[in-house]
Amino acid sequence: MLSIYDSDKVELFCRKNGIYDHALKRFRNAFFKRALPLDECLGMLTEAGRAKFVEHVGLPQLVLAERHDSQLDGASKLIFVTGNRERVEAVILRIASGRTSLCISSQIGCSADCAFCATGGMGLTRNLTTGELLDQVVLARRLLAEEGRQLRNVVIMGMGEPFHNEQAVCGALEVLRDVRCFCFSERHLLVSTAGVPAAMVRFVERFPDIRLALSLHAARPEVRTRLMPIGGAQALDKLRAVLPALAQHGNFMVEYLLLQGVNDGPDDLAALIEYLRGQPVHLNLIQFNPFPNSPFRPVTSEAREAFAHALRRAGFKVTLRRSLGADIAAACGQLAGTKSINKENAI
Ligand code: SF4
Structure with a gap:
Protein backbone atom coordinates (compact mmCIF):
# COMPACT_ATOMS: atom_id res chain seq x y z
CA MET A 1 0.00 0.00 0.00
CA LEU A 59 -5.42 7.09 3.75
CA PRO A 60 -5.18 8.33 7.39
CA GLN A 61 -4.87 5.50 9.90
CA LEU A 62 -5.52 7.44 13.07
CA VAL A 63 -9.10 7.99 14.19
CA LEU A 64 -10.26 10.88 16.32
CA ALA A 65 -11.73 9.29 19.45
CA GLU A 66 -12.16 12.18 21.88
CA ARG A 67 -12.11 15.92 22.01
CA HIS A 68 -11.85 17.96 25.22
CA ASP A 69 -12.44 21.70 24.93
CA SER A 70 -11.00 24.04 27.55
CA GLN A 71 -13.47 26.16 29.47
CA LEU A 72 -10.67 28.63 30.25
CA ASP A 73 -9.13 29.39 26.89
CA GLY A 74 -9.02 28.34 23.25
CA ALA A 75 -7.36 24.97 23.70
CA SER A 76 -8.78 21.61 22.62
CA LYS A 77 -7.14 18.32 23.43
CA LEU A 78 -7.63 15.73 20.69
CA ILE A 79 -7.16 12.04 21.41
CA PHE A 80 -6.59 9.85 18.40
CA VAL A 81 -6.44 6.08 18.47
CA THR A 82 -4.39 3.73 16.33
CA GLY A 83 -5.66 0.41 14.96
CA ASN A 84 -4.35 -1.18 18.19
CA ARG A 85 -6.31 1.30 20.33
CA GLU A 86 -3.11 3.12 21.36
CA ARG A 87 -3.76 6.74 22.27
CA VAL A 88 -2.02 9.65 20.58
CA GLU A 89 -2.62 13.17 21.88
CA ALA A 90 -2.52 16.50 20.09
CA VAL A 91 -3.59 19.95 21.17
CA ILE A 92 -5.20 22.75 19.19
CA LEU A 93 -4.31 26.20 20.50
CA ARG A 94 -6.63 28.99 19.38
CA ILE A 95 -4.72 32.11 20.29
CA ALA A 96 -6.59 35.37 20.95
CA SER A 97 -4.87 37.02 17.99
CA GLY A 98 -6.82 34.63 15.75
CA ARG A 99 -3.80 32.49 14.96
CA THR A 100 -4.21 28.78 15.42
CA SER A 101 -1.47 26.31 16.31
CA LEU A 102 -1.41 22.57 16.60
CA CYS A 103 0.91 20.67 18.93
CA ILE A 104 1.44 17.08 17.80
CA SER A 105 3.07 14.03 19.36
CA SER A 106 6.06 12.16 17.95
CA GLN A 107 5.94 9.07 20.18
CA ILE A 108 3.47 7.14 22.30
CA GLY A 109 4.95 7.81 25.73
CA CYS A 110 8.56 8.91 26.10
CA SER A 111 11.77 7.43 27.48
CA ALA A 112 13.38 10.78 28.35
CA ASP A 113 11.79 10.68 31.81
CA CYS A 114 11.80 14.40 32.56
CA ALA A 115 10.76 14.80 36.18
CA PHE A 116 8.23 17.58 35.56
CA CYS A 117 6.40 15.86 32.69
CA ALA A 118 3.39 13.57 32.91
CA THR A 119 4.36 11.82 29.67
CA GLY A 120 7.80 11.03 31.10
CA GLY A 121 6.13 8.89 33.77
CA MET A 122 4.59 6.63 31.12
CA GLY A 123 7.78 5.25 29.63
CA LEU A 124 8.00 4.66 25.90
CA THR A 125 5.47 2.47 24.11
CA ARG A 126 6.69 3.12 20.57
CA ASN A 127 7.66 5.67 17.95
CA LEU A 128 4.93 7.09 15.73
CA THR A 129 5.35 6.69 11.99
CA THR A 130 5.65 9.64 9.62
CA GLY A 131 2.08 8.89 8.53
CA GLU A 132 0.80 8.96 12.11
CA LEU A 133 2.50 12.31 12.74
CA LEU A 134 0.83 13.73 9.63
CA ASP A 135 -2.56 12.13 10.31
CA GLN A 136 -2.75 14.31 13.44
CA VAL A 137 -2.39 17.39 11.24
CA VAL A 138 -4.94 16.24 8.64
CA LEU A 139 -7.59 15.38 11.22
CA ALA A 140 -7.07 18.53 13.31
CA ARG A 141 -7.11 20.68 10.20
CA ARG A 142 -10.43 19.13 9.22
CA LEU A 143 -11.92 20.09 12.60
CA LEU A 144 -10.61 23.62 12.26
CA ALA A 145 -11.92 23.92 8.70
CA GLU A 146 -15.40 23.19 10.07
CA GLU A 147 -14.91 26.17 12.41
CA GLY A 148 -13.76 28.34 9.51
CA ARG A 149 -10.25 28.51 10.97
CA GLN A 150 -6.93 28.07 9.19
CA LEU A 151 -4.11 26.17 10.87
CA ARG A 152 -1.07 28.42 10.89
CA ASN A 153 1.57 26.70 13.04
CA VAL A 154 2.50 23.08 13.70
CA VAL A 155 4.73 22.37 16.67
CA ILE A 156 6.20 18.96 17.46
CA MET A 157 6.14 19.33 21.20
CA GLY A 158 3.51 16.84 22.37
CA MET A 159 4.21 13.36 23.72
CA GLY A 160 7.72 12.12 22.98
CA GLU A 161 11.24 13.32 22.31
CA PRO A 162 11.25 14.15 18.59
CA PHE A 163 14.93 13.31 18.08
CA HIS A 164 14.41 9.83 19.51
CA ASN A 165 12.23 9.38 16.42
CA GLU A 166 14.37 11.50 14.12
CA GLN A 167 13.69 9.78 10.82
CA ALA A 168 9.90 9.88 11.10
CA VAL A 169 9.91 13.46 12.39
CA CYS A 170 12.17 14.71 9.59
CA GLY A 171 10.06 12.83 7.05
CA ALA A 172 6.93 14.52 8.40
CA LEU A 173 8.55 17.96 8.20
CA GLU A 174 9.43 17.35 4.55
CA VAL A 175 5.77 16.68 3.80
CA LEU A 176 4.52 19.59 5.91
CA ARG A 177 6.65 22.03 3.88
CA ASP A 178 6.08 20.33 0.50
CA VAL A 179 4.15 22.68 -1.80
CA ARG A 180 2.32 19.67 -3.29
CA CYS A 181 0.99 18.74 0.17
CA PHE A 182 0.44 20.91 3.25
CA CYS A 183 2.66 23.75 2.04
CA PHE A 184 3.34 25.21 5.50
CA SER A 185 5.78 28.06 5.70
CA GLU A 186 8.92 26.76 7.39
CA ARG A 187 8.75 29.67 9.84
CA HIS A 188 5.48 28.18 11.08
CA LEU A 189 6.95 24.79 11.94
CA LEU A 190 8.74 24.12 15.22
CA VAL A 191 10.44 21.16 16.87
CA SER A 192 11.06 21.16 20.60
CA THR A 193 13.69 18.84 22.06
CA ALA A 194 14.97 17.88 25.50
CA GLY A 195 18.45 17.91 23.93
CA VAL A 196 20.04 15.38 21.58
CA PRO A 197 23.11 17.34 20.43
CA ALA A 198 24.16 15.46 17.28
CA ALA A 199 20.57 15.26 16.00
CA MET A 200 20.05 18.98 16.66
CA VAL A 201 23.07 19.86 14.53
CA ARG A 202 21.85 17.58 11.74
CA PHE A 203 18.45 19.24 12.02
CA VAL A 204 19.63 22.84 11.60
CA GLU A 205 21.76 21.80 8.65
CA ARG A 206 18.84 20.07 6.93
CA PHE A 207 16.09 22.51 7.97
CA PRO A 208 17.77 25.88 8.55
CA ASP A 209 14.48 27.77 8.32
CA ILE A 210 12.41 25.55 10.61
CA ARG A 211 12.33 26.67 14.23
CA LEU A 212 14.10 24.62 16.88
CA ALA A 213 13.60 24.93 20.64
CA LEU A 214 15.87 23.40 23.26
CA SER A 215 14.23 22.67 26.62
CA LEU A 216 17.13 23.59 28.88
CA HIS A 217 15.32 24.21 32.18
CA ALA A 218 18.51 24.30 34.28
CA ALA A 219 22.12 25.31 33.81
CA ARG A 220 23.43 23.80 37.01
CA PRO A 221 24.48 20.18 36.27
CA GLU A 222 23.02 18.67 39.43
CA VAL A 223 19.66 20.36 38.84
CA ARG A 224 19.55 19.55 35.12
CA THR A 225 20.35 15.89 35.72
CA ARG A 226 17.63 15.64 38.34
CA LEU A 227 15.05 17.34 36.14
CA MET A 228 16.12 15.90 32.80
CA PRO A 229 18.19 12.71 32.95
CA ILE A 230 18.50 12.63 29.13
CA GLY A 231 22.16 12.73 28.14
CA GLY A 232 23.41 11.95 31.66
CA ALA A 233 25.80 14.00 33.78
CA GLN A 234 27.66 15.39 30.75
CA ALA A 235 24.50 16.59 28.98
CA LEU A 236 25.06 20.30 29.67
CA ASP A 237 28.66 20.16 28.43
CA LYS A 238 27.64 18.35 25.26
CA LEU A 239 24.84 20.80 24.58
CA ARG A 240 27.11 23.76 25.25
CA ALA A 241 29.56 22.41 22.65
CA VAL A 242 26.91 22.60 19.90
CA LEU A 243 25.24 25.86 21.01
CA PRO A 244 27.31 28.09 18.66
CA ALA A 245 26.27 25.95 15.66
CA LEU A 246 22.63 26.18 16.73
CA ALA A 247 22.59 29.81 17.85
CA GLN A 248 23.82 31.08 14.50
CA HIS A 249 20.39 30.13 13.16
CA GLY A 250 17.89 32.86 13.91
CA ASN A 251 15.27 30.17 14.41
CA PHE A 252 16.80 28.67 17.54
CA MET A 253 15.47 29.36 21.03
CA VAL A 254 16.10 28.12 24.54
CA GLU A 255 13.18 27.26 26.77
CA TYR A 256 13.29 27.46 30.55
CA LEU A 257 10.49 26.09 32.70
CA LEU A 258 10.49 27.88 36.04
CA LEU A 259 9.90 25.60 39.04
CA GLN A 260 9.52 27.13 42.45
CA GLY A 261 12.49 26.43 44.71
CA VAL A 262 14.13 24.17 42.11
CA ASN A 263 15.65 26.26 39.30
CA ASP A 264 14.49 29.80 40.05
CA GLY A 265 17.09 30.97 42.57
CA PRO A 266 19.98 33.45 42.22
CA ASP A 267 22.45 30.59 41.65
CA ASP A 268 20.27 29.21 38.89
CA LEU A 269 20.00 32.60 37.25
CA ALA A 270 23.75 33.21 37.43
CA ALA A 271 24.48 29.74 36.04
CA LEU A 272 22.06 30.30 33.16
CA ILE A 273 23.60 33.65 32.23
CA GLU A 274 27.07 32.16 32.37
CA TYR A 275 26.04 29.09 30.36
CA LEU A 276 24.56 31.16 27.53
CA ARG A 277 27.12 33.97 27.64
CA GLY A 278 28.09 35.13 24.17
CA GLN A 279 25.34 33.15 22.44
CA PRO A 280 22.70 35.28 20.69
CA VAL A 281 19.84 33.03 21.79
CA HIS A 282 16.25 33.90 22.41
CA LEU A 283 15.01 32.68 25.81
CA ASN A 284 11.45 31.64 26.44
CA LEU A 285 10.34 31.39 30.09
CA ILE A 286 7.51 28.91 30.60
CA GLN A 287 5.09 28.57 33.44
CA PHE A 288 4.67 25.14 34.99
CA ASN A 289 1.27 23.42 34.92
CA PRO A 290 0.94 21.07 37.91
CA PHE A 291 -0.53 17.62 37.31
CA PRO A 292 -1.73 15.04 39.88
CA ASN A 293 1.07 13.85 42.19
CA SER A 294 3.59 16.26 40.71
CA PRO A 295 6.10 17.44 43.36
CA PHE A 296 6.66 20.75 41.53
CA ARG A 297 4.98 24.13 41.86
CA PRO A 298 4.89 27.11 39.48
CA VAL A 299 6.62 30.35 40.42
CA THR A 300 4.58 33.50 40.95
CA SER A 301 4.15 35.84 38.02
CA GLU A 302 6.23 38.45 39.92
CA ALA A 303 9.09 35.97 40.29
CA ARG A 304 8.89 35.11 36.60
CA GLU A 305 8.97 38.78 35.65
CA ALA A 306 11.99 39.38 37.90
CA PHE A 307 13.83 36.39 36.37
CA ALA A 308 13.03 37.68 32.88
CA HIS A 309 14.14 41.20 33.80
CA ALA A 310 17.52 39.95 35.04
CA LEU A 311 18.06 37.98 31.84
CA ARG A 312 17.18 40.99 29.71
CA ARG A 313 19.64 43.11 31.67
CA ALA A 314 22.26 40.46 30.87
CA GLY A 315 21.56 41.09 27.18
CA PHE A 316 19.21 38.26 26.22
CA LYS A 317 15.98 38.53 24.32
CA VAL A 318 13.32 37.03 26.60
CA THR A 319 9.68 36.16 26.12
CA LEU A 320 7.19 34.71 28.59
CA ARG A 321 5.05 31.86 27.36
CA ARG A 322 1.61 31.22 28.77
CA SER A 323 0.36 27.67 28.35
CA LEU A 324 -3.20 27.06 27.26
CA GLY A 325 -5.41 24.13 28.17
CA ALA A 326 -4.41 23.63 31.82
CA ASP A 327 -7.99 22.57 32.76
CA ILE A 328 -8.04 19.73 30.21
CA ALA A 329 -4.51 18.45 30.92
CA ALA A 330 -3.41 19.75 27.53
CA ALA A 331 -0.78 22.26 28.60
CA CYS A 332 2.95 21.69 28.30
CA GLY A 333 4.05 18.62 30.22
CA GLN A 334 0.52 17.43 30.92
CA LEU A 335 -0.06 15.01 28.07
CA ALA A 336 -0.06 11.53 29.45
CA GLY A 337 -2.50 9.45 27.45
CA THR A 338 -4.35 8.50 30.59
CA LYS A 339 -7.40 10.73 30.71
CA SER A 340 -10.40 8.44 30.77
CA ILE A 341 -12.84 8.41 27.90
CA ASN A 342 -15.95 10.38 28.80
CA LYS A 343 -19.02 9.44 26.86
CA GLU A 344 -19.89 13.08 26.28
CA ASN A 345 -16.44 13.70 24.80
CA ALA A 346 -16.36 10.63 22.59
CA ILE A 347 -16.60 11.33 18.87
S1 SF4 B 1 9.19 16.82 28.44
FE1 SF4 B 1 9.23 15.92 26.38
S2 SF4 B 1 11.17 14.78 26.35
FE2 SF4 B 1 10.71 15.15 28.51
S3 SF4 B 1 9.58 13.30 29.19
FE3 SF4 B 1 8.07 14.85 28.53
S4 SF4 B 1 7.63 14.34 26.43
FE4 SF4 B 1 9.56 13.33 26.94
Whole structure:
Protein backbone atom coordinates (compact mmCIF):
# COMPACT_ATOMS: atom_id res chain seq x y z
CA MET A 1 0.00 0.00 0.00
CA LEU A 2 1.34 3.46 -0.92
CA SER A 3 1.28 6.24 1.62
CA ILE A 4 -0.85 9.25 0.72
CA TYR A 5 2.08 11.32 2.04
CA ASP A 6 4.60 9.85 -0.40
CA SER A 7 4.02 12.33 -3.22
CA ASP A 8 6.54 10.95 -5.73
CA LYS A 9 5.18 7.42 -5.52
CA VAL A 10 1.56 8.58 -5.59
CA GLU A 11 2.26 10.63 -8.73
CA LEU A 12 3.88 7.65 -10.41
CA PHE A 13 0.98 5.41 -9.43
CA CYS A 14 -1.56 7.90 -10.79
CA ARG A 15 0.29 8.23 -14.10
CA LYS A 16 0.41 4.45 -14.51
CA ASN A 17 -3.27 4.11 -13.70
CA GLY A 18 -4.72 6.82 -15.88
CA ILE A 19 -5.41 9.33 -13.10
CA TYR A 20 -4.64 12.69 -14.67
CA ASP A 21 -2.30 15.20 -13.02
CA HIS A 22 -5.05 17.82 -12.76
CA ALA A 23 -7.35 15.34 -10.93
CA LEU A 24 -4.58 14.44 -8.47
CA LYS A 25 -3.90 18.15 -7.95
CA ARG A 26 -7.59 18.78 -7.18
CA PHE A 27 -7.58 15.85 -4.74
CA ARG A 28 -4.46 17.13 -2.98
CA ASN A 29 -5.82 20.63 -2.74
CA ALA A 30 -9.02 19.33 -1.15
CA PHE A 31 -7.22 16.88 1.16
CA PHE A 32 -4.20 18.84 2.34
CA LYS A 33 -5.08 22.50 1.98
CA ARG A 34 -8.86 22.80 2.19
CA ALA A 35 -9.11 19.90 4.66
CA LEU A 36 -12.41 18.70 3.24
CA PRO A 37 -14.02 15.46 4.40
CA LEU A 38 -12.45 12.42 2.74
CA ASP A 39 -15.50 11.61 0.60
CA GLU A 40 -15.42 15.08 -0.91
CA CYS A 41 -11.69 14.79 -1.59
CA LEU A 42 -12.13 11.45 -3.34
CA GLY A 43 -14.96 12.99 -5.33
CA MET A 44 -12.29 15.00 -7.15
CA LEU A 45 -11.25 11.79 -8.94
CA THR A 46 -13.18 9.94 -11.65
CA GLU A 47 -15.12 6.89 -10.52
CA ALA A 48 -12.62 4.47 -12.07
CA GLY A 49 -9.64 6.42 -10.73
CA ARG A 50 -11.22 6.61 -7.27
CA ALA A 51 -11.61 2.83 -7.02
CA LYS A 52 -7.94 2.25 -7.90
CA PHE A 53 -6.80 5.06 -5.63
CA VAL A 54 -8.67 3.74 -2.59
CA GLU A 55 -7.41 0.23 -3.23
CA HIS A 56 -3.74 1.19 -3.47
CA VAL A 57 -3.18 4.43 -1.56
CA GLY A 58 -3.26 4.35 2.25
CA LEU A 59 -5.42 7.09 3.75
CA PRO A 60 -5.18 8.33 7.39
CA GLN A 61 -4.87 5.50 9.90
CA LEU A 62 -5.52 7.44 13.07
CA VAL A 63 -9.10 7.99 14.19
CA LEU A 64 -10.26 10.88 16.32
CA ALA A 65 -11.73 9.29 19.45
CA GLU A 66 -12.16 12.18 21.88
CA ARG A 67 -12.11 15.92 22.01
CA HIS A 68 -11.85 17.96 25.22
CA ASP A 69 -12.44 21.70 24.93
CA SER A 70 -11.00 24.04 27.55
CA GLN A 71 -13.47 26.16 29.47
CA LEU A 72 -10.67 28.63 30.25
CA ASP A 73 -9.13 29.39 26.89
CA GLY A 74 -9.02 28.34 23.25
CA ALA A 75 -7.36 24.97 23.70
CA SER A 76 -8.78 21.61 22.62
CA LYS A 77 -7.14 18.32 23.43
CA LEU A 78 -7.63 15.73 20.69
CA ILE A 79 -7.16 12.04 21.41
CA PHE A 80 -6.59 9.85 18.40
CA VAL A 81 -6.44 6.08 18.47
CA THR A 82 -4.39 3.73 16.33
CA GLY A 83 -5.66 0.41 14.96
CA ASN A 84 -4.35 -1.18 18.19
CA ARG A 85 -6.31 1.30 20.33
CA GLU A 86 -3.11 3.12 21.36
CA ARG A 87 -3.76 6.74 22.27
CA VAL A 88 -2.02 9.65 20.58
CA GLU A 89 -2.62 13.17 21.88
CA ALA A 90 -2.52 16.50 20.09
CA VAL A 91 -3.59 19.95 21.17
CA ILE A 92 -5.20 22.75 19.19
CA LEU A 93 -4.31 26.20 20.50
CA ARG A 94 -6.63 28.99 19.38
CA ILE A 95 -4.72 32.11 20.29
CA ALA A 96 -6.59 35.37 20.95
CA SER A 97 -4.87 37.02 17.99
CA GLY A 98 -6.82 34.63 15.75
CA ARG A 99 -3.80 32.49 14.96
CA THR A 100 -4.21 28.78 15.42
CA SER A 101 -1.47 26.31 16.31
CA LEU A 102 -1.41 22.57 16.60
CA CYS A 103 0.91 20.67 18.93
CA ILE A 104 1.44 17.08 17.80
CA SER A 105 3.07 14.03 19.36
CA SER A 106 6.06 12.16 17.95
CA GLN A 107 5.94 9.07 20.18
CA ILE A 108 3.47 7.14 22.30
CA GLY A 109 4.95 7.81 25.73
CA CYS A 110 8.56 8.91 26.10
CA SER A 111 11.77 7.43 27.48
CA ALA A 112 13.38 10.78 28.35
CA ASP A 113 11.79 10.68 31.81
CA CYS A 114 11.80 14.40 32.56
CA ALA A 115 10.76 14.80 36.18
CA PHE A 116 8.23 17.58 35.56
CA CYS A 117 6.40 15.86 32.69
CA ALA A 118 3.39 13.57 32.91
CA THR A 119 4.36 11.82 29.67
CA GLY A 120 7.80 11.03 31.10
CA GLY A 121 6.13 8.89 33.77
CA MET A 122 4.59 6.63 31.12
CA GLY A 123 7.78 5.25 29.63
CA LEU A 124 8.00 4.66 25.90
CA THR A 125 5.47 2.47 24.11
CA ARG A 126 6.69 3.12 20.57
CA ASN A 127 7.66 5.67 17.95
CA LEU A 128 4.93 7.09 15.73
CA THR A 129 5.35 6.69 11.99
CA THR A 130 5.65 9.64 9.62
CA GLY A 131 2.08 8.89 8.53
CA GLU A 132 0.80 8.96 12.11
CA LEU A 133 2.50 12.31 12.74
CA LEU A 134 0.83 13.73 9.63
CA ASP A 135 -2.56 12.13 10.31
CA GLN A 136 -2.75 14.31 13.44
CA VAL A 137 -2.39 17.39 11.24
CA VAL A 138 -4.94 16.24 8.64
CA LEU A 139 -7.59 15.38 11.22
CA ALA A 140 -7.07 18.53 13.31
CA ARG A 141 -7.11 20.68 10.20
CA ARG A 142 -10.43 19.13 9.22
CA LEU A 143 -11.92 20.09 12.60
CA LEU A 144 -10.61 23.62 12.26
CA ALA A 145 -11.92 23.92 8.70
CA GLU A 146 -15.40 23.19 10.07
CA GLU A 147 -14.91 26.17 12.41
CA GLY A 148 -13.76 28.34 9.51
CA ARG A 149 -10.25 28.51 10.97
CA GLN A 150 -6.93 28.07 9.19
CA LEU A 151 -4.11 26.17 10.87
CA ARG A 152 -1.07 28.42 10.89
CA ASN A 153 1.57 26.70 13.04
CA VAL A 154 2.50 23.08 13.70
CA VAL A 155 4.73 22.37 16.67
CA ILE A 156 6.20 18.96 17.46
CA MET A 157 6.14 19.33 21.20
CA GLY A 158 3.51 16.84 22.37
CA MET A 159 4.21 13.36 23.72
CA GLY A 160 7.72 12.12 22.98
CA GLU A 161 11.24 13.32 22.31
CA PRO A 162 11.25 14.15 18.59
CA PHE A 163 14.93 13.31 18.08
CA HIS A 164 14.41 9.83 19.51
CA ASN A 165 12.23 9.38 16.42
CA GLU A 166 14.37 11.50 14.12
CA GLN A 167 13.69 9.78 10.82
CA ALA A 168 9.90 9.88 11.10
CA VAL A 169 9.91 13.46 12.39
CA CYS A 170 12.17 14.71 9.59
CA GLY A 171 10.06 12.83 7.05
CA ALA A 172 6.93 14.52 8.40
CA LEU A 173 8.55 17.96 8.20
CA GLU A 174 9.43 17.35 4.55
CA VAL A 175 5.77 16.68 3.80
CA LEU A 176 4.52 19.59 5.91
CA ARG A 177 6.65 22.03 3.88
CA ASP A 178 6.08 20.33 0.50
CA VAL A 179 4.15 22.68 -1.80
CA ARG A 180 2.32 19.67 -3.29
CA CYS A 181 0.99 18.74 0.17
CA PHE A 182 0.44 20.91 3.25
CA CYS A 183 2.66 23.75 2.04
CA PHE A 184 3.34 25.21 5.50
CA SER A 185 5.78 28.06 5.70
CA GLU A 186 8.92 26.76 7.39
CA ARG A 187 8.75 29.67 9.84
CA HIS A 188 5.48 28.18 11.08
CA LEU A 189 6.95 24.79 11.94
CA LEU A 190 8.74 24.12 15.22
CA VAL A 191 10.44 21.16 16.87
CA SER A 192 11.06 21.16 20.60
CA THR A 193 13.69 18.84 22.06
CA ALA A 194 14.97 17.88 25.50
CA GLY A 195 18.45 17.91 23.93
CA VAL A 196 20.04 15.38 21.58
CA PRO A 197 23.11 17.34 20.43
CA ALA A 198 24.16 15.46 17.28
CA ALA A 199 20.57 15.26 16.00
CA MET A 200 20.05 18.98 16.66
CA VAL A 201 23.07 19.86 14.53
CA ARG A 202 21.85 17.58 11.74
CA PHE A 203 18.45 19.24 12.02
CA VAL A 204 19.63 22.84 11.60
CA GLU A 205 21.76 21.80 8.65
CA ARG A 206 18.84 20.07 6.93
CA PHE A 207 16.09 22.51 7.97
CA PRO A 208 17.77 25.88 8.55
CA ASP A 209 14.48 27.77 8.32
CA ILE A 210 12.41 25.55 10.61
CA ARG A 211 12.33 26.67 14.23
CA LEU A 212 14.10 24.62 16.88
CA ALA A 213 13.60 24.93 20.64
CA LEU A 214 15.87 23.40 23.26
CA SER A 215 14.23 22.67 26.62
CA LEU A 216 17.13 23.59 28.88
CA HIS A 217 15.32 24.21 32.18
CA ALA A 218 18.51 24.30 34.28
CA ALA A 219 22.12 25.31 33.81
CA ARG A 220 23.43 23.80 37.01
CA PRO A 221 24.48 20.18 36.27
CA GLU A 222 23.02 18.67 39.43
CA VAL A 223 19.66 20.36 38.84
CA ARG A 224 19.55 19.55 35.12
CA THR A 225 20.35 15.89 35.72
CA ARG A 226 17.63 15.64 38.34
CA LEU A 227 15.05 17.34 36.14
CA MET A 228 16.12 15.90 32.80
CA PRO A 229 18.19 12.71 32.95
CA ILE A 230 18.50 12.63 29.13
CA GLY A 231 22.16 12.73 28.14
CA GLY A 232 23.41 11.95 31.66
CA ALA A 233 25.80 14.00 33.78
CA GLN A 234 27.66 15.39 30.75
CA ALA A 235 24.50 16.59 28.98
CA LEU A 236 25.06 20.30 29.67
CA ASP A 237 28.66 20.16 28.43
CA LYS A 238 27.64 18.35 25.26
CA LEU A 239 24.84 20.80 24.58
CA ARG A 240 27.11 23.76 25.25
CA ALA A 241 29.56 22.41 22.65
CA VAL A 242 26.91 22.60 19.90
CA LEU A 243 25.24 25.86 21.01
CA PRO A 244 27.31 28.09 18.66
CA ALA A 245 26.27 25.95 15.66
CA LEU A 246 22.63 26.18 16.73
CA ALA A 247 22.59 29.81 17.85
CA GLN A 248 23.82 31.08 14.50
CA HIS A 249 20.39 30.13 13.16
CA GLY A 250 17.89 32.86 13.91
CA ASN A 251 15.27 30.17 14.41
CA PHE A 252 16.80 28.67 17.54
CA MET A 253 15.47 29.36 21.03
CA VAL A 254 16.10 28.12 24.54
CA GLU A 255 13.18 27.26 26.77
CA TYR A 256 13.29 27.46 30.55
CA LEU A 257 10.49 26.09 32.70
CA LEU A 258 10.49 27.88 36.04
CA LEU A 259 9.90 25.60 39.04
CA GLN A 260 9.52 27.13 42.45
CA GLY A 261 12.49 26.43 44.71
CA VAL A 262 14.13 24.17 42.11
CA ASN A 263 15.65 26.26 39.30
CA ASP A 264 14.49 29.80 40.05
CA GLY A 265 17.09 30.97 42.57
CA PRO A 266 19.98 33.45 42.22
CA ASP A 267 22.45 30.59 41.65
CA ASP A 268 20.27 29.21 38.89
CA LEU A 269 20.00 32.60 37.25
CA ALA A 270 23.75 33.21 37.43
CA ALA A 271 24.48 29.74 36.04
CA LEU A 272 22.06 30.30 33.16
CA ILE A 273 23.60 33.65 32.23
CA GLU A 274 27.07 32.16 32.37
CA TYR A 275 26.04 29.09 30.36
CA LEU A 276 24.56 31.16 27.53
CA ARG A 277 27.12 33.97 27.64
CA GLY A 278 28.09 35.13 24.17
CA GLN A 279 25.34 33.15 22.44
CA PRO A 280 22.70 35.28 20.69
CA VAL A 281 19.84 33.03 21.79
CA HIS A 282 16.25 33.90 22.41
CA LEU A 283 15.01 32.68 25.81
CA ASN A 284 11.45 31.64 26.44
CA LEU A 285 10.34 31.39 30.09
CA ILE A 286 7.51 28.91 30.60
CA GLN A 287 5.09 28.57 33.44
CA PHE A 288 4.67 25.14 34.99
CA ASN A 289 1.27 23.42 34.92
CA PRO A 290 0.94 21.07 37.91
CA PHE A 291 -0.53 17.62 37.31
CA PRO A 292 -1.73 15.04 39.88
CA ASN A 293 1.07 13.85 42.19
CA SER A 294 3.59 16.26 40.71
CA PRO A 295 6.10 17.44 43.36
CA PHE A 296 6.66 20.75 41.53
CA ARG A 297 4.98 24.13 41.86
CA PRO A 298 4.89 27.11 39.48
CA VAL A 299 6.62 30.35 40.42
CA THR A 300 4.58 33.50 40.95
CA SER A 301 4.15 35.84 38.02
CA GLU A 302 6.23 38.45 39.92
CA ALA A 303 9.09 35.97 40.29
CA ARG A 304 8.89 35.11 36.60
CA GLU A 305 8.97 38.78 35.65
CA ALA A 306 11.99 39.38 37.90
CA PHE A 307 13.83 36.39 36.37
CA ALA A 308 13.03 37.68 32.88
CA HIS A 309 14.14 41.20 33.80
CA ALA A 310 17.52 39.95 35.04
CA LEU A 311 18.06 37.98 31.84
CA ARG A 312 17.18 40.99 29.71
CA ARG A 313 19.64 43.11 31.67
CA ALA A 314 22.26 40.46 30.87
CA GLY A 315 21.56 41.09 27.18
CA PHE A 316 19.21 38.26 26.22
CA LYS A 317 15.98 38.53 24.32
CA VAL A 318 13.32 37.03 26.60
CA THR A 319 9.68 36.16 26.12
CA LEU A 320 7.19 34.71 28.59
CA ARG A 321 5.05 31.86 27.36
CA ARG A 322 1.61 31.22 28.77
CA SER A 323 0.36 27.67 28.35
CA LEU A 324 -3.20 27.06 27.26
CA GLY A 325 -5.41 24.13 28.17
CA ALA A 326 -4.41 23.63 31.82
CA ASP A 327 -7.99 22.57 32.76
CA ILE A 328 -8.04 19.73 30.21
CA ALA A 329 -4.51 18.45 30.92
CA ALA A 330 -3.41 19.75 27.53
CA ALA A 331 -0.78 22.26 28.60
CA CYS A 332 2.95 21.69 28.30
CA GLY A 333 4.05 18.62 30.22
CA GLN A 334 0.52 17.43 30.92
CA LEU A 335 -0.06 15.01 28.07
CA ALA A 336 -0.06 11.53 29.45
CA GLY A 337 -2.50 9.45 27.45
CA THR A 338 -4.35 8.50 30.59
CA LYS A 339 -7.40 10.73 30.71
CA SER A 340 -10.40 8.44 30.77
CA ILE A 341 -12.84 8.41 27.90
CA ASN A 342 -15.95 10.38 28.80
CA LYS A 343 -19.02 9.44 26.86
CA GLU A 344 -19.89 13.08 26.28
CA ASN A 345 -16.44 13.70 24.80
CA ALA A 346 -16.36 10.63 22.59
CA ILE A 347 -16.60 11.33 18.87
S1 SF4 B 1 9.19 16.82 28.44
FE1 SF4 B 1 9.23 15.92 26.38
S2 SF4 B 1 11.17 14.78 26.35
FE2 SF4 B 1 10.71 15.15 28.51
S3 SF4 B 1 9.58 13.30 29.19
FE3 SF4 B 1 8.07 14.85 28.53
S4 SF4 B 1 7.63 14.34 26.43
FE4 SF4 B 1 9.56 13.33 26.94
